[in-house]
Amino acid sequence: MNWEDVLLIPGPVNVAYDVLLESAKPVINHRSKSFHKLYEELVSNIRTLLGTSNEVLLFTASGTGAVEALAANFGPGRKALVPATGEFSSRFAEALRIYGAEVSVVEAEPGSAPSLDVVLRQMDEFKPDLVAMVYNDTSPGVRLSYIDKLCREAKSRGILTLVDAVSAVGGDELEIDKWGIDALAGASQKCLSAPPGISFAVLSKDAISSLRSGKTFYFDITRYLEYSRRSETPFTPAVTLLSSLNSALANIIEFGVNRWVRLHIERALPLYRAFEKLGFEPFVKEEYRSRTVLSFKTPAAVSPQKLRERLAEAYNIQIAGGLGKLRDSIIRIGVMGRIPLRELVALICAMGLEVKELGLPANIEGALYELRNLEKVYG
Ligand SMILES: Cc1ncc(COP(=O)(O)O)c(C=O)c1O
Known part of the structure; x- marks a missing residue:
């Protein structure tokens, strides 16, 4: 079966059917x-x-x-x-x-x-x-x-x-x-x-x-x-x-252009907190953190490459690794454009489970709770 991939890489992103058509x-x-x-x-x-x-x-x-x-x-x-x-x-x-x-x-x-x-x-x-x-x-x-x-x-x-x-x-x-x-x-x-x-x-x-x-x-x-x-x-x-x-x-x-931009900004900030609750440390200090590409160091026992492979193979969720020298040391999650909230919920659950599978702590419920206000932003 050819299950459609969820693209949470830093572009390209999933495109709505009316746009594709x-x-x-x-x-x-x-x-x-x-x-x-x-x-x-x-x-x-x-x-x-x-x-x-x-x-x-x-x-x-x-x-x-x-x-x-x-x-x-x-x-x-x-x-x-x-x-x-x-x-x-x-x-x-x-x-x-x-x-x-x-x-x-x-x-x-x-x-x-x-x-x-x-x-x-x-x-x-x-x-x-x-x-x-x-x-x-x-x-x-x-x-x-x-x-x-x-x-x-x-x-x-x-x-x-x-x-x-x-x-x-x-x-x-x-x-x-x-x-x-x-x-x-x-x-x-x-x-x-x-x-x-x-x-x-x-x-x-x-x-x-x-x-x-x-x-x-x-x-x-x-x-x-x-x-x-x-x-x-x-x-x-x-x-x-x-x-x-x-x-x-x-x-x-x-x-609404302003609403679209706000959606990106207000989506990124709680997501940083959510991934921290799963044990992922933001790679960039707060002052310079992107609102469209979230990068993290993984917990020591979690290989960025293996995590990406597991998400792709088990859940059809695509995230990215680093570029150049950062290739195998960070993960990058693209949160750009039209991403249904359910896909972010699935990503958090899948990443949390992968961390737990290795015997590490991951507060999945707390991470999901960070998204609770997004519903209003999505409208
Ligand atoms: C900031 C920035 N500039 C330039 C590019 C290059 O774009 P493309 O891959 O579409 O040629 C990218 C692609 O990721 C980018 O993120």
Whole structure:
């Protein structure tokens, strides 16, 4: 029997049937009025989601594509400061280097971010042209909690702000205009509950006037801007995936954007407490803890890899291990998008039982009790 997996990994997430079915509709011409309508709806829905009227560009590529587009169009010949938050800040730094930026990384301990003071000090010494940040670094589950202040400080010094918000868009507070985010990268398959394959960039006027074109062909933002004026993309887009993303966004807007974001935040906090009651220690200190990817050290006798295998084999629940050096030392639980409460209840019970099976204490009832108020948030 092919039992459907419950995806509690840091993306992709399970997608609702109405959203999946949009992709089953006939393929449309990407140079037609029907496509223009879809494109305009998507741009409008992304603007509503993010509360901005900034330029929105759509890429047929996973999140890395949008991040690479930022690196390729803003990095060349510039000095870039990158606060280290984990694997994804390393990737951002690497992409910037590949496209000819001089990069200075503000180092931090694994599972943490450098303090704002340290970042500002290095900013004033290095005098970058841009700061490239990962709002929510999915690899250790680190949230750059002072991102609003850092963006404001950067803008007040005339520095461009680039943000990889791939695992935060829709799942955490995000005020593009108020904070002063010049270029943001987002993707379809995480907190927006759409299938993977689409990513997007959101650009301010300052960003558009600072473009350096000609270093990439597929991701040349200048070309995308030209085509966006006629509600098209330069190259053949994944029209079916765009339809699904549009329907996922419409669902979020109907649910209420603020309510959707609150759901993520108010779901994550009690879950940290619940897993602590099962014996799992949060990997990241409270100040920088992600609201969409929860990472934990397992009790000493519990192997992260074996736990993941047991959850997958016995319960069809998929959670993740660490990335890179953290591969076998932590577990990561993605709590993104549309997760029925029953799946969280099942996860807690299954993890608690696995811990108990090894003769260790796990307060399953206490952990479940932490979720008691979520019913109200889910509505
Ligand atoms: C913060 C962050 N940036 C970038 C990416 C890359 O996205 P993708 O795997 O869709 O290319 C991810 C994916 O997990 C991510 O979490």
